[in-house]
Amino acid sequence: MTENDYTSNTTLADIAAIMIGANSFVITTHGKPDGDALGAVLSLGRALEAIGKTVERWIIPPLPHALRGIVDEGVKLHFHGDEHAPMPTIEPDRVIVVDTGAWSQLDALRSWIEPRREKTIVIDHHLHGDDVGAKLFVDTSAAAVCEVIARLIDELGVEIDRVIAQTLFVGVASDTGWFRFSNTTAATHDLAARLMRAGADHAAIYRVTEQGERPEKLELMKRALQSLQLVAGGSAAVMTLTYEDFQQVGALPEDTERFVDLPQAVAGIETVVLISEPRKGATRMSFRSKPSATAINVNELAQRFGGGGHARAAGAKMDGPIDQVRQAVIEALEAASR
Ligand SMILES: [Mn+2]
Structure with a gap:
């Protein structure tokens, strides 16, 4: 279809x-x-x-x-x-x-x-x-x-x-x-x-x-924030959680829920992407963007990675090394903000 x-x-x-x-x-x-x-x-x-x-x-x-x-x-x-x-x-x-x-x-x-x-x-x-x-x-x-x-x-x-x-x-x-x-x-x-x-x-x-999460979620959240990179002139934030991060804190794949909302607390950050690898080699991405006249349509962004969703919230999955996925996401964000 x-x-x-x-x-x-x-x-x-x-x-x-x-x-x-x-x-x-x-x-x-x-x-x-x-x-x-x-x-x-x-x-x-x-x-x-x-x-x-x-x-x-x-x-x-x-x-x-x-x-x-x-x-x-x-x-x-x-x-x-x-x-x-x-x-x-x-x-x-x-x-x-x-x-x-x-x-x-x-x-x-x-x-x-x-x-x-x-x-x-x-x-x-x-x-x-x-x-x-x-x-x-x-x-x-x-x-x-x-x-x-x-x-x-x-x-x-x-x-x-x-x-x-x-x-x-x-x-x-x-x-x-x-x-x-x-x-x-x-x-x-x-x-x-x-x-x-x-x-x-x-x-x-x-x-x-x-307010019913496990303590492991907080440990994973600390790592997500520690990994945060600002790109596209500071208008986009990219967080990365590797397979090792999940293993070391004992986190579950579902523990990343809502992490992608956190950097949006900052005024200049318009778009956020969370890249995570809860299982070895299976990388997934969550995209969010704030509503504004110049907002990036993250549904279109996610489609480039084989995913989709809504204009303000979308997701995608990709096989492959997480570093390569991160590089591709950063390039797409830089291009979309130009
Ligand atoms: Mn729904």
């Missing part, structure tokens, strides 16, 4: 009708789920169970440590790590993929999803994706896919109870950086208010999701 084809071919009302007519579902999302991805899996899963459906929730690890705290007791998550791990054993009527439509983010389950394309429904808010499912609903104006899931739950006629409210709130808060990022809209706040009225406890969610 070319990037221009990544547009809706169905409506939320149609998706709701399909869901009401089906009995069993596998819901999944991108690997290393963030709050939005996990919040969407959990809230939609609960809404479908509320109307008597059978649901399996499949997670491609790693699941960030702090996010485990938002999974309600009694909710079972199935994990798929690598090609040797089990695949879903039920043959569901429908496969639901949320918060991504990109095979690169669904690697571990691709061989299971691909033959089920006809019964797969993708619900997303990203700019780009592949031909993962026969049905696609994508709303790029939504700050979080959980905004879209809230509308879908309304279409299903399911009441937003406290648990659904909590998990939707996690998604909305997570993808907007707690309502700070430029993707936040009045509609985002309207939904957040509605979720609070339904019982979402924002202070408790903040404590669990943003």
